[in-house]
Amino acid sequence: MQNITRVYALSKRNVILRYKSSLIGFFWGFFKPLLYLFIFIVIFSSQFTSVNHYVLFATTGLIFWFFFANVTNQSIANIVGSAGILKSLSIPPIFFPLSDMISELFNLVLTLVVFLILMHWFGIVYSFKLLLILPCAVLFGLFSMGITLMLSSLNVFFRDIGIVWSTVQPALFYLTPIAYPESLIPEHYKFIIKCNPIYYFIQLARDITCNPGMPSARLWLLCAGMAVCMYFAGLLIFNKLKNQFISAI
Amino acid sequence: MGIEQEDLISLKNVTVSFWQNNVGVHSVKDLLVQRKNPFQNKTILHNISLNIKKGQSIGMLGRNGCGKSTLLRTIAGIIKPYTGTVTVNGTFAPILAIGAGLEPELNGYENISLLLSLYGTHRRNTDAVANIKEFSELDDEVLRMPVKRYSSGMVARLAFSISLANEADILIIDEVLAVGDQGFQAKCMKKIYQVKNEGKTILFVSHFPDDVEKICDSAILLEDGVITQTGNAAYVCDKYRQLF
Numbered sequence: 001m002q003n004i005t006r007v008y009a010l011s012k013r014n015v016i017l018r019y020k021s022s023l024i025g026f027f028w029g030f031f032k033p034l035l036y037l038f039i040f041i042v043i044f045s046s047q048f049t050s051v052n053h054y055v056l057f058a059t060t061g062l063i064f065w066f067f068f069a070n071v072t073n074q075s076i077a078n079i080v081g082s083a084g085i086l087k088s089l090s091i092p093p094i095f096f097p098l099s100d101m102i103s104e105l106f107n108l109v110l111t112l113v114v115f116l117i118l119m120h121w122f123g124i125v126y127s128f129k130l131l132l133i134l135p136c137a138v139l140f141g142l143f144s145m146g147i148t149l150m151l152s153s154l155n156v157f158f159r160d161i162g163i164v165w166s167t168v169q170p171a172l173f174y175l176t177p178i179a180y181p182e183s184l185i186p187e188h189y190k191f192i193i194k195c196n197p198i199y200y201f202i203q204l205a206r207d208i209t210c211n212p213g214m215p216s217a218r219l220w221l222l223c224a225g226m227a228v229c230m231y232f233a234g235l236l237i238f239n240k241l242k243n244q245f246i247s248a249i
Numbered sequence: 250m251g252i253e254q255e256d257l258i259s260l261k262n263v264t265v266s267f268w269q270n271n272v273g274v275h276s277v278k279d280l281l282v283q284r285k286n287p288f289q290n291k292t293i294l295h296n297i298s299l300n301i302k303k304g305q306s307i308g309m310l311g312r313n314g315c316g317k318s319t320l321l322r323t324i325a326g327i328i329k330p331y332t333g334t335v336t337v338n339g340t341f342a343p344i345l346a347i348g349a350g351l352e353p354e355l356n357g358y359e360n361i362s363l364l365l366s367l368y369g370t371h372r373r374n375t376d377a378v379a380n381i382k383e384f385s386e387l388d389d390e391v392l393r394m395p396v397k398r399y400s401s402g403m404v405a406r407l408a409f410s411i412s413l414a415n416e417a418d419i420l421i422i423d424e425v426l427a428v429g430d431q432g433f434q435a436k437c438m439k440k441i442y443q444v445k446n447e448g449k450t451i452l453f454v455s456h457f458p459d460d461v462e463k464i465c466d467s468a469i470l471l472e473d474g475v476i477t478q479t480g481n482a483a484y485v486c487d488k489y490r491q492l493f
Contacts, residue, residue: 002369005366005369006366006367006369008366009362009363009366009367010363010367012363013352013355013359013363016355016359017352017354017355020354084350084351084352085350085352085367086327087322087327087344087350088327088343088344088350089327089343089344089350089364089367089368090325090326090327090341091367157268157270157288243328243329244267244268246267246322246327246328247267247268247269247270248268248270
C-alpha cells in the first residue's frame with residue numbers, strides 16, 4: 001500500500017515537472033497525436049485511397065506509437081534527473097520507470113476515450129470488440145516497459161544511449177507502417193518491417209479498431225510472447241545495474 | 250537483557266565500492282588498444298563494523314571525502330554494501346544533505362507533499378505540513394516559489410524541517426546546520442536536544458567538533474574509509490583536531 005502511494009507521488013511529480021509553465025499542460029497528451037493526425041490527413045489521405053478509413057487507420061497507429069515514444073524518452077531522463085531523491089531516500093530505483101509508465105498509461109486511456117468519441121465521424125464500428133484494445137494496451141505496455149528498463153538503466157552509465165535513442169526513434173517511426181499502408185512496401189523489402197516488433201502490436205490494435213473480424217490467435221500469442229520476453233530481459237538488465245546507479249548519477 | 254540492550258543498527262565487516270567510470274572518447278581508445286576496462290571498482294569503505302544502540306547519539310568526523318556520507322547512505326539502505334551485512338531495526342528520516350532531495354523546479358508545498366509521501370507519511374497529513382511550515386519559518390509566499398529560487402539558507406530550513414516532520418526512530422543530520430542563520434541554528438540545536446531526550450537515535454555528521462561534543466555521547470573518526478578512532482565524543486574530537 002505504501003509503495004502504491006510512493007509510485008503515485010512520483011507519477012504526479014513527473015506530470016507537474018513535464019508541463020511546468022505550459023498553458024494546456026496535461027492535455028498535450030492527446031493534442032500531440034491530434035496535431036500529427038492533422039498533418040497526416042493533409043499530406044497523405046488523398047494518396048492512400050487504398051486504405052479504408054485512413055483517419056482511423058492512422059490514429060490507431062499514432063496513439064500507440066506516442067505512448068511508446070513518451071514512456072521511453074521520459075524514463076531515460078527520469079533516473080538521471082532524480083539523482084537527488086535516489087541519494088537521499090531508500091527507494092527502489094524501479095519506481096522511477098514504473099511511475100512514468102503509470103502516468104503514460106493514464107494518458108493513453110484518456111486519449112483512447114477522447115479518440116473513441118471523435119472517431120464516430122470517421123467510420124468506427126462501436127461493438128464489444130473494441131474492449132479488446134485494453135488487453136492489447138497492457139501487452140504493449142509490458143513490451144514498452146522492457147525496452148524502457150533496458151534503455152534507462154544503460155543510460156545511467158553511457159549517456160550516449162539517450163542521444164542515440166532520440167535519433168533512432170524517428171527512423172523507427174517511419175520503419176513502422178503508421179502513416180502509410182503496409183502494401184506500399186515492395187515484397188522483397190517486407191522482411192525489414194517484419195523484423196520490427198512494434199509492427200505486430202500496431203497490427204493487433206488495427207485488427208481491433210478498423211479491420212473487420214477478430215485478430216488471429218497467432219497474432220495475440222506472438223505479441224504476448226514478445227511482451228513477456230522483453231519485460232524479463234529488461235528487468236534482468238535493470239536489476240544487474242541498479243545497485244551501481246548512485247555511483248554514476 | 251531487555252530490548253534496550255539490543256543494537257538498533259549493526260554493521261558487520263561492511264565494504265562499499267563503486268564503479269568508477271571514466272567513460273569518454275579516450276576510454277574507447279584505451280579499451281581497444283590496451284584492453285582497459287572503463288569501469289573500475291573503487292572501494293570507499295573498508296571493513297566497517299559498527300554497533301549503535303537505541304537512544305545513542307553518534308558523531309561522525311573526518312576530512313572531506315573520507316566516506317562519511319557514503320557511510321550514512323549505507324546505514325540508511327540507500328547504498329547496498331559490496332560485502333558484509335547491515336541490520337537496522339528502525340525507520341529513518343530522509344537524509345537531506347543541504348537540500349539534495351529537494352526538486353528545484355517544484356515549489357515548497359509540492360516538495361513537502363512529494364517527500365512526505367515518498368517517505369510514507371500520508372499526503373493529506375495537514376499536521377505534518379503545518380509543523381514544517383512553523384518550524385522552517387518560511388511564509389506562504391516563499392513556499393509557493395520554486396525551490397530553485399531559494400537562498401541556500403532557505404533550502405536548508407526547508408530540508409531540515411521536512412526531515413524532522415517524519416516520526417522516524419533514527420535522525421540523520423548531515424552538515425545541515427552549517428548554512429542556516431544564527432537564529433535557525435540555535436532552534437535546530439534545541440530541537441536536536443529535544444529529539445535526543447525523546448530517546449531517539451541520532452547520527453550526526455559535522456565539521457565542528459564543538460557541536461559534536463555538545464550533542465553526542467560517542468563518536469567515530471573516519472580516515473580514508475576506515476574507522477580509526479571510536480570512543481567517547483571528547484576523545485574522538487581531540488583526535489580529529491590533531492588531524493589538522
